[in-house]
Amino acid sequence: MNGKRLNALRYLSVGMFLVVLGACIPFVKWGDLDPARTFGLVAIVAFFETWRIQFPWGRPLRLGMAAVLCIIAIRPLPEVVFVFLLGSLLGRAFSRVQHSGKGDFLHIVQRTYIVALAGLVYQLVSNIGWDFAWNAYPPNYVLAPTTEGIYFTYCNPVVLHRALVFPVAFLTMALVFYVGEMLTSSLETAMYMGGNWRVILPQHIRQTFPIYLAITGAGALMALYFPRLPWFNFLIFFIPLLLVRLESNRDKELDERYFQTMRVIGDAFDLSRGIPGHSGRVSNLAAEVAREMGISAEETRNIRYAAALHDIGRIESEGEREAPGHAERGAEVMEQVARLRPIAHIVRYSHPVVEEEGGAQRIPTGSKIIGVVSDYDLLTNHPTRRLPLQEALEEMNVERGKLYDSIVLRTLSQVVESQARARRRPEREISQRARVLEEEELKESLEEIFREEE
Amino acid sequence: MDKRVMALASLGLAGAVGVILFLTLAGDQPVFWFSVVLLGVLVVICESLGESMTSGGRSTYGIIALFAAIAALNTPSAMIVALFGAFHLRLFRHRDDPWELAFNAALYAICTWAAAAVYHALGGASRAFTLSNSLKSLLPLLVAAAVFWALNTLAMAAALRWQKGVEPVDFLKSDAFRLLPNQIIYALVGLAMGVIYAQNAFHEVLDPQGNMVLDALGNPIILGSIAESLRGLFAVLSLTAVLGVAWYFSGKNIELLEAYDRSIEVLVTHLERREPYLDGHAVRVAGYTALIARQMRFPLYEVNRLRHAALLHDLGRPAIPLDVLLQPSALSEEEFEKVKMHPLEGGSRLEEVEYLSDMAEAVRHHHEYYDGGGYIDHLSGDTIPLSARIIAVVDAYDSMMNRRPWREAKGPQRALAELRENSGRQFDPEIVEHFIAAMEEVGRREGEAAIMAQEAAAYQQPIPELREEKGGRRRTKRREEMLRERREARERLEREAIRSLEEPGAGDTGYPQAENGGEVPGGAGEPQGDSPEGGGEAQ
Numbered sequence: 001m002n003g004k005r006l007n008a009l010r011y012l013s014v015g016m017f018l019v020v021l022g023a024c025i026p027f028v029k030w031g032d033l034d035p036a037r038t039f040g041l042v043a044i045v046a047f048f049e050t051w052r053i054q055f056p057w058g059r060p061l062r063l064g065m066a067a068v069l070c071i072i073a074i075r076p077l078p079e080v081v082f083v084f085l086l087g088s089l090l091g092r093a094f095s096r097v098q099h100s101g102k103g104d105f106l107h108i109v110q111r112t113y114i115v116a117l118a119g120l121v122y123q124l125v126s127n128i129g130w131d132f133a134w135n136a137y138p139p140n141y142v143l144a145p146t147t148e149g150i151y152f153t154y155c156n157p158v159v160l161h162r163a164l165v166f167p168v169a170f171l172t173m174a175l176v177f178y179v180g181e182m183l184t185s186s187l188e189t190a191m192y193m194g195g196n197w198r199v200i201l202p203q204h205i206r207q208t209f210p211i212y213l214a215i216t217g218a219g220a221l222m223a224l225y226f227p228r229l230p231w232f233n234f235l236i237f238f239i240p241l242l243l244v245r246l247e248s249n250r251d252k253e254l255d256e257r258y259f260q261t262m263r264v265i266g267d268a269f270d271l272s273r274g275i276p277g278h279s280g281r282v283s284n285l286a287a288e289v290a291r292e293m294g295i296s297a298e299e300t301r302n303i304r305y306a307a308a309l310h311d312i313g314r315i316e317s318e319g320e321r322e323a324p325g326h327a328e329r330g331a332e333v334m335e336q337v338a339r340l341r342p343i344a345h346i347v348r349y350s351h352p353v354v355e356e357e358g359g360a361q362r363i364p365t366g367s368k369i370i371g372v373v374s375d376y377d378l379l380t381n382h383p384t385r386r387l388p389l390q391e392a393l394e395e396m397n398v399e400r401g402k403l404y405d406s407i408v409l410r411t412l413s414q415v416v417e418s419q420a421r422a423r424r425r426p427e428r429e430i431s432q433r434a435r436v437l438e439e440e441e442l443k444e445s446l447e448e449i450f451r452e453e454e
Numbered sequence: 455m456d457k458r459v460m461a462l463a464s465l466g467l468a469g470a471v472g473v474i475l476f477l478t479l480a481g482d483q484p485v486f487w488f489s490v491v492l493l494g495v496l497v498v499i500c501e502s503l504g505e506s507m508t509s510g511g512r513s514t515y516g517i518i519a520l521f522a523a524i525a526a527l528n529t530p531s532a533m534i535v536a537l538f539g540a541f542h543l544r545l546f547r548h549r550d551d552p553w554e555l556a557f558n559a560a561l562y563a564i565c566t567w568a569a570a571a572v573y574h575a576l577g578g579a580s581r582a583f584t585l586s587n588s589l590k591s592l593l594p595l596l597v598a599a600a601v602f603w604a605l606n607t608l609a610m611a612a613a614l615r616w617q618k619g620v621e622p623v624d625f626l627k628s629d630a631f632r633l634l635p636n637q638i639i640y641a642l643v644g645l646a647m648g649v650i651y652a653q654n655a656f657h658e659v660l661d662p663q664g665n666m667v668l669d670a671l672g673n674p675i676i677l678g679s680i681a682e683s684l685r686g687l688f689a690v691l692s693l694t695a696v697l698g699v700a701w702y703f704s705g706k707n708i709e710l711l712e713a714y715d716r717s718i719e720v721l722v723t724h725l726e727r728r729e730p731y732l733d734g735h736a737v738r739v740a741g742y743t744a745l746i747a748r749q750m751r752f753p754l755y756e757v758n759r760l761r762h763a764a765l766l767h768d769l770g771r772p773a774i775p776l777d778v779l780l781q782p783s784a785l786s787e788e789e790f791e792k793v794k795m796h797p798l799e800g801g802s803r804l805e806e807v808e809y810l811s812d813m814a815e816a817v818r819h820h821h822e823y824y825d826g827g828g829y830i831d832h833l834s835g836d837t838i839p840l841s842a843r844i845i846a847v848v849d850a851y852d853s854m855m856n857r858r859p860w861r862e863a864k865g866p867q868r869a870l871a872e873l874r875e876n877s878g879r880q881f882d883p884e885i886v887e888h889f890i891a892a893m894e895e896v897g898r899r900e901g902e903a904a905i906m907a908q909e910a911a912a913y914q915q916p917i918p919e920l921r922e923e924k925g926g927r928r929r930t931k932r933r934e935e936m937l938r939e940r941r942e943a944r945e946r947l948e949r950e951a952i953r954s955l956e957e958p959g960a961g962d963t964g965y966p967q968a969e970n971g972g973e974v975p976g977g978a979g980e981p982q983g984d985s986p987e988g989g990g991e992a993q
Contacts (some may be wrong), residue, residue, distance in 0.1 A: 213695050260809070262721075265766070312721065315727055334720070376911055426626060
């Protein structure tokens with residue numbers, strides 16, 4: 001998507017956003033607002049909105065969704081839109097912002113549409129059809145307590161609505177909200193990072209579904225309890241949500257720790273061969289190539305791991321030097337750990353061989369990528385013989401379709417080119433700025449040393 | 455035990471359940487049928503999740519649903535919910551023995567009755583919950599959970615004893631006590647569910663005193679009650695969603711942590727194949743390091759980090775050329791320079807792992823001497839990081855215990871004595887003391903541990919179960935045989951352990967006593983380490 005179209009889309013969305021807001025204003029019944037409760041709702045949205053769950057990719061999920069789902073269910077729609085806007089703007093003001101505010105603001109704009117849509121769906125489901133099905137308003141219907149102080153429940157439309165219509169309407173609304181979130185999120189990712197949104201969508205869903213389930217549950221509980229408890233009391237339901245956030249963020253942290261450790265260990269194997277850093281570089285480049293080829297995030301992750309460990313079978317010990325079948329041996333070692341088994345499968349075929357007739361299907365794509373990228377890295381980054389990038393690619397092109405997979409090779413040259421281009425452009429600026437900074441720092445540290453010596 | 459005892463026990467229990475149900479129902483307590491069905495389904499679901507225990511029983515989440523029923527409904531309703539617990543056996547585990555079904559169902563009902571009785575006797579609220587009375591119900595709930603656990607444990611112990619021949623003491627030791635905290639947490643979750651269910655299900659059908667205005671079956675407003683129960687179910691499912699997702703992630707994280715440990719161990723051990731004599735050196739060093747760290751009362755998180763750093767302490771070792779490493783003679787100056795590089799390489803690699811970045815100095819300095827005579831930075835005393843001093847001690851100990859191309863292996867007594875000899879010179883004396891104390895502790899426990907390990911291994915063998923018996927007599931005999939074998943093995947191991955403790959240094963447990971330090975030969979003054987640098991210095 002080019003910049004002009006992106007900008008047009010931006011203006012369009014902001015314009016429509018203002019239209020939606022304008023449409024809502026006349027419908028808010030300002031006289032009905034209870035200031036304490038409304039303020040409470042805004043505060044809760046703002047508070048929840050400051051807690052985010054970061055995913056390896058895609059945009060972060062904010063716990064404010066739970067509060068928004070609750071408010072859609074319990075307040076009239078125009079009020080919901082305003083409470084949501086106010087709350088999420090406040091929440092963002094207080095949260096530690098990591099990336100630029102522009103993307104965040106666009107996110108709020110998208111969300112406003114989604115909230116409006118989900119609210120409409122909720123109103124539709126909870127009002128249409130149900131009164132026919134349950135005959136909710138019989139002529140003798142009494143809402144007031146009877147003389148014994150007992151609420152009369154037979155055919156009481158309030159009871160029936162809260163009991164049966166509420167769950168159905170709430171779940172439908174949550175589903176609409178979720179689909180909207182996922183669609184916009186994957187479209188956004190596709191626009192900014194490149195790629196096909198139809199490929200990204202199922203990955204996003206797989207990634208966020210459990211957390212969204214928890215958020216829906218918390219939202220439902222809050223909606224059920226809102227009429228009964230003072231507004232600040234349903235922060236109770238925030239505690240289990242925090243637990244979810246804690247565990248899921250830890251999950252990501254552990255995975256990162258795992259990968260870093262594996263990379264470092266893989267590097268130790270390279271050290272014995274005198275090419276330190278080889279596996280780490282191959283891992284980065286292979287992940288880049290895999291992403292460019294449109295391979296799923298999960299498989300890309302496996303490729304990243306496999307590339308970091310692809311040479312562990314190549315260990316020289318007394319008497320034997322680089323025996324053949326090293327990839328096989330590395331895979332065997334890794335298979336001792338259940339979690340590394342899918343990765344071991346990639347490693348097993350990672351050493352490029354001239355394909356036999358009909359043997360081609362067996363080799364996983366990840367292995368082909370690693371085979372090509374590893375040899376490319378050895379050509380360009382070997383301590384003793386270092387070819388320029390273009391020359392290395394040309395040399396490898398000779399074996400194209402024989403030793404190396406042609407699609408992988410083409411993608412690799414694309415990636416290398418775009419990386420080189422990206423490096424060339426801002427290089428001058430960056431280096432200038434860096435020099436200035438360096439000089440300043442040097443001056444400061446020298447002064448410090450002088451001071452200490454005195 | 456044969457079928458008759460089982461049948462009698464089941465009949466007795468079932469009779470007791472019948473009597474209690476009759477008495478409570480006659481005492482004008484209604485049964486909330488619709489809620490009973492809903493919570494019964496919940497019991498079946500909870501029961502079908504769970505894991506097998508070492509003793510052959512199963513720990514499940516059924517107690518969550520049972521305590522929800524106790525809190526949300528009344529005693530007879532909760533008992534009927536508990537009877538549903540038996541259905542999970544038929545549905546999901548294909549148990550067809552009717553007596554076993556009856557026994558389990560009746561046992562659950564009795565335990566539930568006892569827990570409910572205790573809960574109500576101590577003033578626990580049910581059905582009409584407010585914020586304050588649900589908080590006041592916490593203490594009764596804890597007691598009720600303990601009562602439930604005690605009764606259930608007793609019955610389980612008896613059943614396991616008869617059915618599988620597991621000694622009640624073993625069952626208590628291996629599973630039951632470990633289960634108690636879990637059960638209490640589940641009971642708390644159950645209370646939360648019960649409160650949420652009751653508040654949503656009975657909100658409009660209760661009078662102000664919290665009594666239900668419906669009677670058991672002749673209910674004129676049944677439609678409203680069904681609808682209300684469904685809403686209660688929705689509320690409970692919402693809570694389940696939140697908690698379940700947290701549970702899912704925490705399980706995933708535990709798995710990930712285990713895989714992390716295992717992966718490092720496997721890969722580092724593989725890296726050691728370059729120098730065959732190392733053979734598991736890193737894993738052992740990590741074990742000893744954790745031992746010292748625990749002895750020094752490090753927090754658990756730090757123990758783990760230190761252990762991981764110790765596993766990776768020789769990550770820079772591949773930088774040393776193989777011919778230098780395998781050379782049996784003394785090293786030249788130039789070669790020794792190469793050896794000196796390896797802590798530096800390892801440390802710089804560890805820095806790249808965020809989680810271990812401040813452990814990098816432990817690796818970088820693990821060849822420093824306490825008196826400043828080591829390498830790389832010639833630090834001395836307390837300027838060497840504590841973690842590096844710990845790894846230095848255990849690294850030297852383990853390499854002394856094993857053969858190296860430039861010297862033979864030393865026994866545990868000699869190795870420990872040399873640590874002592876060199877403490878203050880090469881090693882931090884305080885850490886050496888901690889290490890020796892920890893090793894003595896291990897030696898003492900070793901005897902017990904051997905027995906436990908043997909027993910655990912014995913339990914892994916399947917013992918013929920009662921259900922499978924067709925020609926019962928022969929199988930029973932086989933079981934008795936196995937029991938006798940197990941008993942004999944235990945006695946033998948005990949004897950061995952006692953003997954090895956009485957004769958220091960004689961047994962294979964072989965951890966040295968402190969007074970054996972005297973018999974160290976003259977070579978003790980030499981610095982110990984995992985590289986042949988000792989020779990280099992001698993030149």
